[in-house]
Amino acid sequence: MPDSSDYAASFDLVDADGDGRISAEELARLMGSSGDPVTRERAEALISLMDTDGDRLITLEEYTRFMNERA
Numbered sequence: 001m002p003d004s005s006d007y008a009a010s011f012d013l014v015d016a017d018g019d020g021r022i023s024a025e026e027l028a029r030l031m032g033s034s035g036d037p038v039t040r041e042r043a044e045a046l047i048s049l050m051d052t053d054g055d056r057l058i059t060l061e062e063y064t065r066f067m068n069e070r071a
Contacts, residue, residue, distance in 0.1 A: 002071070004064040011060050021057035022047070 014022045014030050028043035038046075050058045050066040058066075 001068050002064070004060050007064050007067055008060060011063050021059055022063065023057055 011022070012018075014026055016026045016029065024040055024043040024047050027046060028038050028040055031038045031043070044056070047056060047058055050062050052062050052065070
């Protein structure tokens, strides 16, 4: 099963401000720039799928856990 180092590069692409957390704004910006625009509400819903501590932000650990569950 992949560990966090396997997902770090894709996580860093989304974490535009480099603070180690992905916000709904960062996710929406990336999806929009990749040709798949989403509303802030949809981005927040996607974040909530991965957010295990309830802070409405995604850490690399939460991202890794989510990706591994989907693999």
